[in-house]
Amino acid sequence: MNPNYETKQAILEEAGLSQIVNGEVLAGVIDGTNLVFNTIYKPITDSNDDDQIDTTDITVYVNGVPVFVQLLNELTGTITLKTAPAAGTVATCDYRYSPVTDAYMNKIREEAEDWINSAMDSIDPVPYGSGVPSTNTVVPPTVRKLTRWYAAAQLLMKDYGFNHDTNMTSKDGASKMALLEGSGEPGKPGYKPGLLNKYIAIGGMSGISDVSAAELDTYAEPDLFSTVDATSGLTVSVDDNFMRDIYQEQLEDGLIP
Known part of the structure; x- marks a missing residue:
């Protein structure tokens, strides 16, 4: 199982x-x-x-x-x-x-897992943690996060969408889906890659991406004019921030010692 x-x-x-x-x-x-x-x-x-x-x-x-x-x-x-x-x-x-029954939770979680598996099956051995191959024994932290966010977003959008706020950690379903799937159109100004895009870009759990260089470019913010980082005061590009996000995902999934 x-x-x-x-x-x-x-x-x-x-x-x-x-x-x-x-x-x-x-x-x-x-x-x-x-x-x-x-x-x-x-x-x-x-x-x-x-x-x-x-x-x-x-x-x-x-x-x-x-x-x-x-x-x-x-x-x-x-x-x-x-x-x-x-x-x-x-x-x-x-x-x-909770207003959500356990039976409905089983359904919504399965939907989230199917969504992840269909997106990652050409990159990673899925299902995650199945023991096939023998090294596939743990569900990566990023996959857990994807599941949590997707299922929560579906709950809020479909049946239980009364919990709304406007900050970056919004519980609103549409906001969570944007964090997962990105917002805007790839390759055009204003596009923001989602967590799933970033996980695909780093090659998932295996860390070996089969995404071409041309496709990878669409994951990065196309506006590469330099900006000043508010925390460090250093001049960085939006693309630098994107690569930092990728590095963080690799750390979470144990791909970087």
């Missing part, structure tokens, strides 16, 4: 769709016999990044002391305790929830 490129929790967090609840008073009768309680929000989602939703993803307290959770129905937010809280006590819960 091939590993997934990113956890569903990481994707939901990237999209701003994983909400944390701490200390919520559970709904249910506390009379010394009742074991079943309900959260206000649902569905409950993974909180320990293991890609499973189970009783380890919630913590229930009775008068501030953690108690054993026997069963969890994440879709309904129904919790069954092992021991009934005594009358007069208070049961609270810490958990995460």
Whole structure:
């Protein structure tokens, strides 16, 4: 079985769709016999990044002391305790929830992985981390990032696009897709290469690009007039900045010692 490129929790967090609840008073009768309680929000989602939703993803307290959770129905937010809280006590819960169901998360993550594989299959052995060839055992950090950004962008654009801001780390889906796929038209002024363009340009995980020199030119900003870098004060070209980005991607993927 091939590993997934990113956890569903990481994707939901990237999209701003994983909400944390701490200390919520559970709904249910506390009379010394009742074991079943309900959260206000649902569905409950993974909180320990293991890609499973189970009783380890919630913590229930009775008068501030953690108690054993026997069963969890994440879709309904129904919790069954092992021991009934005594009358007069208070049961609270810490958990995460999202408007996105786990089934839909599986679908959106698979879509992201297929998008990456179709773009990279002529450059790298895909699926990543499959063990074929034997050196392909780890999902590169850039591939994890591509998966996270693409899936988050799709969530926001398709069904859950209420989280909008205007800075460079925008959770808005269209902004994330522009960061992935670039903006503008290749070869024309104003074109900005996306993360996928840059990963293809450096040859992906293998670091051996089959992109021709002519094609590579379209990834760089065509306006090569020098500019002054605001941080260093040095005169650099936009192309220099592009090559710095490529170098950073190589570092992240372990291609440079």
